[in-house]
Amino acid sequence: TSGRTQPIWARTLRQSEGHLRLRKGPPAEADELMLARHPASSFDWWKKKHLQDPSPKAAGWDEFYLDEDADASVMGVRRERLAAIYINSKGDASTGPLDMITFLLSGHIPMFFLPGQVTEAAKRNVMVIGHGSGVTTGAISIYDEVERIDVVEISKAVLDADKLFTHANHQVLSNPKTHIYLDDARTFLRTVPRKYDLIVSQPSNPWIAGIGSLFTIDFFEDCRDRLTDDGIMMVWFHHYEQSNETIQLITRTIHQVFPHVECFLTVESDTIGLASMKPLPVDFQRMEALFDRPEIRGDLARVGVYNLAGLLAYHGVNARHFAAAVGEGPINTDDHQRLEYLGARNMFLGRNADLLEKDAGFDPLPEGGTDWLFDRYTHWRNEQKEPLHVDEMRPTLASVENILTREHRLAIELRQRVQSVTDQGTPSKPSRGLRVPIEQMGFSESFNWSQFVKAAEGPEAALPFLQHAVALEPKNSGASVTLAQAYDQLGRGEECVNTLLKLMEAGTTRTDAKLVLARLAIKAQQIDQARQLLEQLVEYEDNGDALMLLGEIVGQKGNYAQAKEYFRRTILRDWKLRQWQASMNYTQILRMEAEGLPLGDTAGRTKLLKEALSEIRYALYHNPGQNDLLQQEANLQMQLAVLAGTPGPQPQAPAGTPPGQTPVPAGK
Incomplete structure (x- = not known):
């Protein structure tokens, strides 16, 4: 979850005036009615303000899952493409756009840096610690180079909730490559006989009891011992509700074991660290070949990564700067788990770290630019006589600004680079910005392109992409409503209404279509029809x-x-x-x-x-x-x-x- 979009549980902790954190009660001048309604006055009013109503009528969810096991109470919900899982009442994963960018890139980015050519006799073994939504594991599963994925999950209830995410994770638990181990990751690491080319660690927040053990030097040493000589460990950690002291504790502990760590930054404060014993090999030709595979291109397009430059743009900190940022100080160990206590304290203080975000991240190169992977790729493309094209830079910049914010240093750097790209010729392949024909796009790729094209060129240009998305998923209310709104903007009222009526005929359970139709009815002064639609809507949600x-x-x-x-x-x-x-x-x-x-x-x-x-x-x-x-x-x-x-x-x-x-x- 990003620092910009706080989940319900975080709002509860931060804004429960006078109740949980005792930050403040009602104002001194509050009258009797206001005092009676203040969350600090009674648990009933606290619940009304801070807790979600779990009923389908309140939230509009179509599917629910609830289960408990020895390790967790797990709730899952789904509505069309949006699914979420809550572990011990804390949101742990979702298919919302900000979560998806981190989950998908956590799977794809390390695959682009595994060295060398893979033969049938020597394919990759991967270990994933923690299943969550399965999106990261699903991303890894689509690579032909991967022969085996060992998913180690301690909670059976989490694995059972996977049925809500199959639309987003390539049904990875049903993939013959996937082997499921219901076990503690620390125990598994010390007993498994295999070695892995990639170990992915995506634990929950470090303030959760027990999670700190997945950030200790002992844990990282266990992972190192199970990696091949050229292996990579992907470590996820976050800056939100943390202090720089806490981030230094995490990075210092990682660096004690892995001398080379490159970081990619997503969603303003999520960090994907690639830790290794050797410098990461950078082979842009191989990266382009991977990106140009339709299944990989289409998967990355789900989160607005349309070309290789767009993927490399998220590179945020090189290995030298990472090493310099760790500083002197303690490390996190099994015997002295500082992180769990520091993490919890920082969560309650509600502050965000900026250690890696404020750092320059890169070093200048003699030929100009920096060793930012985006700049290195730019130089390589110039050597290939096909410089970066405006058609690949514009969607890249739009995506990075949307994910990281316009003020982020990486977005600022990209805006400067846009000025120098060419608009001559046509990109030669998808990895270099060539847009594939619409009919070859999947639902998410087509819908995401529609949003970029609409912002850049207007609703008329977005229509073919939206029409294709609706044809692929007629019941998807998001696509149909967006198409209807585009028609409305163009003054094509009949097509707008017909699109919404078709959506309702297709059997959508979402209420978006009725809401848009009601607004159109109000606009046409058909108040009674609008009221009827709205009353039907609030009966459900x-x-x-x-x-x-x-x-x-x-x-x-x-x-x-x-x-x-x-x-x-x-x-x-x-x-x-x-x-x-x-x-x-x-x-x-x-x-x-x-x-x-x-x-x-x-x-x-x-x-x-x-x-x-x-x-x-x-x-x-x-x-x-x-x-x-x-x-x-x-x-x-x-x-x-x-x-x-x-x-x-x-x-x-x-x-x-x-x-x-x-x-x-x-x-x-």
């Missing part, structure tokens, strides 16, 4: 957008009680993304109710307006400085002051504005 729109519709018709119920459900279901907008609409309903009371009912009006003010202040507590909330707060203070016969602040907006006509229209 508590969708925040749908609940907001329903609240606006019924509120404008004067059904205040039902409108409040919809807005309240929005606040409880989707507090992070929609709370302040739902609170604005909920408050407008209360103000309108107050204005509907007899002029002499001062007590009734005051009660409703105080509830409205409490709602706004609660929203401001979580969205400090939000201008529309501040305006609403001032309006309510003024109205209450008038009722009390005391001066108040000047109004900022007219009272009685119907829901959906607030300064920032909610749910639009």
